[in-house]
Amino acid sequence: MRTNYHTHTARCQHAFGKETDYIKAAIDARYDILGFSDHTPWPFTGGFVSPIRMRIDQLEGYLRTVRKLAARYADQINIAVGLECEYFPDYLSWLEDRLRDERAESRADYAILGHHFDLDEINGAYFGANTSMELARRYARQVIEGMETGLYACVAHPDLFVQRFDAFTSGLAELSREICRASRALSVPLEYNLYGLRKQAQPVKPIGLGYPNARFWEIAVEEGCAAIIGVDAHEPQHLGDPELGMLAKVYLDRLGLRVIDTLEGVAACARSD
Numbered sequence: 001m002r003t004n005y006h007t008h009t010a011r012c013q014h015a016f017g018k019e020t021d022y023i024k025a026a027i028d029a030r031y032d033i034l035g036f037s038d039h040t041p042w043p044f045t046g047g048f049v050s051p052i053r054m055r056i057d058q059l060e061g062y063l064r065t066v067r068k069l070a071a072r073y074a075d076q077i078n079i080a081v082g083l084e085c086e087y088f089p090d091y092l093s094w095l096e097d098r099l100r101d102e103r104a105e106s107r108a109d110y111a112i113l114g115h116h117f118d119l120d121e122i123n124g125a126y127f128g129a130n131t132s133m134e135l136a137r138r139y140a141r142q143v144i145e146g147m148e149t150g151l152y153a154c155v156a157h158p159d160l161f162v163q164r165f166d167a168f169t170s171g172l173a174e175l176s177r178e179i180c181r182a183s184r185a186l187s188v189p190l191e192y193n194l195y196g197l198r199k200q201a202q203p204v205k206p207i208g209l210g211y212p213n214a215r216f217w218e219i220a221v222e223e224g225c226a227a228i229i230g231v232d233a234h235e236p237q238h239l240g241d242p243e244l245g246m247l248a249k250v251y252l253d254r255l256g257l258r259v260i261d262t263l264e265g266v267a268a269c270a271r272s273d
Helices: 019-028 056-072 089-100 133-148 170-186 194-200 214-222 236-240 242-255
Strands: 033-039 078-085 110-113 190-193 226-230 258-260
Touching: 019 033, 019 056, 019 236, 033 056, 033 110, 056 078, 078 089, 089 110, 110 133, 133 170, 170 190, 170 214, 190 194, 194 226, 194 236, 194 242, 214 242, 226 242, 242 258
Parallel strands: 033 078, 078 110, 190 226, 226 258
Antiparallel strands: none
């Protein structure tokens, strides 16, 4: 692996380490491009404060910090700064402003679609804990609508919605196929997520199918999708584990999936300023 666009920071409250630690780990592992895409804040109403993402008042500091580091390390690695975002229609105009701000220091370079909640974190169900086919259908529909906005450079862990199911049913297969067909038609790549793969390698296995799910990715091949491998780094050492990335690449190559290295239209900070 030479690129990774899915890297978190401690601001999301469930990742660890300083930005410089991630950058140095990526340089040591000989990455060419490192993209930070911490969980976006949203302008939630009613004073709700999320326990799994940065606050609104931290956003500009996040963007500014990564841009400064991009300039500092420009001779060693290309760095981009993005956001991992859900598809929340009520807040899409806010997200568009963050992606199109004319001030470089206040603009995110890209967004990836990591759809965790049913339209709203405050009241919406978490798709990763779901065993309801109705919620699974809602996930597929919302992810497709998200891709159709043109705001997202890729879909992070697109098979998250199957992880708690006991069996990959024909219904889940059809929803997966709908997502994959939209991915191909809209030219939005799907992310093969190494964080999920790492969870499956733990001594205590997660409940359910987990992700990445082999049958989902077989369907992605059948539908002609493009994939990008994402580390989904929550600790600097996750970037220093080339063996896991190599295993994923070999698996996807044998599967016959088209794997890309870079996200279209995402330039490094130092080059875009």
